[in-house]
Amino acid sequence: MHELxxxxxxxxxxxxxxxxxxxSCVVVRxxxxxxxxxxxLSFCWTMLxxxxxxxxxxxxxxxxxxxxxxxxCGAETTLDVALMVCPECSGDDVTLxxxxxxxxxxxxxxxx
Amino acid sequence: MGRxxxxxxxxxxxxxxxxxxGHHGDHRGYAVTGTSRVAVLEDIFSENDRVADENRKCFAxxxxxxxxxxxSPGAGKTSLLTRTLGELAxxxxxxxLEGDIATSIDADRLEGFGAAVxxxxxxAGFGGxxxxxxxMVRSGLARLPLAELDLxxxxxxxNLVCPAEFNVGEHAKAMVYAVTEGEEKPLKYPVxxxxxxxxxxxxxxxxxxxxxxxxxxxANLHAVNPTARVIQASAxxxxxxxxxxxxxxxxxxxx
Numbered sequence: 271m272h273e274l275x276x277x278x279x280x281x282x283x284x285x286x287x288x289x290x291x292x293x294s295c296v297v298v299r300x301x302x303x304x305x306x307x308x309x310x311l312s313f314c315w316t317m318l319x320x321x322x323x324x325x326x327x328x329x330x331x332x333x334x335x336x337x338x339x340x341x342x343c344g345a346e347t348t349l350d351v352a353l354m355v356c357p358e359c360s361g362d363d364v365t366l367x368x369x370x371x372x373x374x375x376x377x378x379x380x381x382x
Numbered sequence: 383m384g385r386x387x388x389x390x391x392x393x394x395x396x397x398x399x400x401x402x403x404g405h406h407g408d409h410r411g412y413a414v415t416g417t418s419r420v421a422v423l424e425d426i427f428s429e430n431d432r433v434a435d436e437n438r439k440c441f442a443x444x445x446x447x448x449x450x451x452x453x454s455p456g457a458g459k460t461s462l463l464t465r466t467l468g469e470l471a472x473x474x475x476x477x478x479l480e481g482d483i484a485t486s487i488d489a490d491r492l493e494g495f496g497a498a499v500x501x502x503x504x505x506a507g508f509g510g511x512x513x514x515x516x517x518m519v520r521s522g523l524a525r526l527p528l529a530e531l532d533l534x535x536x537x538x539x540x541n542l543v544c545p546a547e548f549n550v551g552e553h554a555k556a557m558v559y560a561v562t563e564g565e566e567k568p569l570k571y572p573v574x575x576x577x578x579x580x581x582x583x584x585x586x587x588x589x590x591x592x593x594x595x596x597x598x599x600x601a602n603l604h605a606v607n608p609t610a611r612v613i614q615a616s617a618x619x620x621x622x623x624x625x626x627x628x629x630x631x632x633x634x635x636x637x
Contacts, residue, residue, distance in 0.1 A: 272512055272544045279426050287422055294417055298426065305543050305573055352572030353605045362608045372426045380417040 273310040277318045283374045284324060295328040295378040301369040302336045303352055336369025430548060433516035437523065437551025444528035446477070447634045448536060450552035452574065454567075455540030457560040458584040460488045461617035462626070463537060467495035469627045474532040474634055479522045481514040481539045488537065500525040504539060513544035516551060533634040542567070546574040554633050556580040561588060565599040572606045580611040582626055587616040 284296050300306050308331045315329040336349040340356035341363040347356065349369070355362050425431065441448050453459050467476060477498040480489040489501040502522040504511035511518070519536060526534070536552060538545040555578045559567065562585055568575040575581070581603060589596065603610065611629060615622025 272547070275511065275515070276426055279429055282429060283422065283424055283426070287420065287424075303573060303576075305547065351569060352576065353569070354576070354608060355605050362604070374422045374424050374426060376422055377420045378417045379420055 273306065273314040274318065276306065276311065277314040280315070280329075280374055281318060281322075281324055284327065284377060287374075287377055288379055291379040291381055293324060293327045293377050293379055295330055297330045297332060297375045297377070299332045299334060299371045299373045299375040301334045301371040302349070303366075303369040304372050306372075308333070332375065334368050334371045337367040338364040339367055340364050427548070430516045433520055434549040434551040437516055437520055438553075440520075440523060440528065441534070441551060441553070444531065446528050446531045446534050447636060448534045448552045448554075449630065449633055450536045450538060450545075450550055450555045451558065452538040452542075452545045452555065452578070453540060453558040453560075454542045454563060457540070457558045457563065458617045459537050459540070459558050460491055462558055462582060462584060462615070462623070463492060463535065464495060465617050465620060465623045466535075466627055466630065467492070467497050469623055470630070471496055474631070475530055477526045477528070477531040477534040479514075479519060479526065479534060479536045481518065481522075481537060483511070483539060498526050498531065511544075512539060512541050513548050514538050514550055515548045519550040533630065535630075542571040542574045546571075546577040553636070554579045556582065556629075558582045558584050560585045561592060561594045561596070561599070565595050565602060568599070568602040568606045575603060575606045575610070578607070578610055580613060580626075580629055581607075582622075583612060583614045584617055586614050586621060587619045 280296065280298060284293050311331065312329055319325050319327060336352065337346055338349060338354065338356070339346045340359060340361050342361035343356060343359040345356055345358040346367065347358070354364050354366075356364055451459055451463070463478060470476060477500070478492055480492065480499060480501045482488055482501070482503060484503055484505045486501050489499050492499045500522045502514065502518050504514065504518060514536065528534070536550060557574060557578045559581055561583060583599070600612065603612065613622055613625050613629060615626055617623065
């Protein structure tokens with residue numbers, strides 16, 4: 271729902287890191303527990319970058335699954351729904367191993 | 383790790399690869415362009431979080447504790463706050479930063495209870511932001527006498543999705559949930575229900591008139607957030623408001 275704000279933040283990060291160079295692709299890494307709709311993010315990115323120095327810079331989205339580990343039985347589970355309960359032993363002493371990532375991971379840069 | 387990839391013509395596809403060295407099995411052609419992949423690994427919220435840290439320092443300098451109060455529209459944040467201000471009158475100095483997309487209706491409702499109220503309308507930009515971020519909160523702080531306050535409550539924009547994503551420099555997060563919203567909401571909006579330290583289950587005076595299964599709701603809430611403090615209340619009758627005020631007082635005393 272706030273994909274436009276997120277694109278503004280991504281664009282600011284790209285511009286700062288690119289300096290004088292041209293960014294042809296930005297890779298963002300987003301956990302499944304983040305409420306981001308990839309299609310909406312891509313749409314907003316195209317709209318936001320049009321007519322700017324970042325026009326044509328591709329947005330690539332890496333999606334990271336949500337994984338929990340149970341302290342009781344040691345099981346690691348990839349979540350479909352964000353339930354903090356171990357499906358193996360029903361224990362609720364679980365740690366989130368991944369799924370909350372929200373990073374600009376890397377940039378493809380070329381000399382201007 | 384699945385990748386989502388959009389072409390200039392609007393078509394998309396996902397693909398997997400096992401490399402993590404920047405050389406993917408696709409068609410970007412590094413060799414001919416002299417392009418290099420640069421690792422950034424920077425949080426997309428880093429700018430928001432930097433301002434949130436500044437806000438937090440502001441609160442520390444002024445000696446004020448801050449609670450970010452969130453909910454869906456109509457769950458009863460403002461009603462709970464007017465009750466709260468009445469209950470806590472004379473015991474501590476409270477400020478309210480009122481976030482709304484448009485109008486001063488809620489801010490007006492909170493006037494006259496002895497609290498300092500500042501309004502932030504989020505519609506100044508592009509269509510109206512669906513949440514308060516750290517920069518918006520900073521813009522409202524200048525209009526509050528922070529140094530004279532013990533507790534600041536930030537009443538966020540009514541929305542179960544976006545406000546949960548943005549730290550604004552608060553010390554604790556709480557939400558108001560109304561029993562009219564249905565038992566499944568923690569499962570449908572897990573990010574919000576996971577983000578908070580306390581959940582006020584509001585409108586319990588309506589329970590005799592609803593098919594609402596309170597135990598099922600509490601089980602769903604526990605499944606996404608096992609540690610949240612749960613307070614059953616009715617802002618209309620005042621039931622449970624005392625327990626909520628004790629929790630708030632505890633937050634203010636934690637300085």
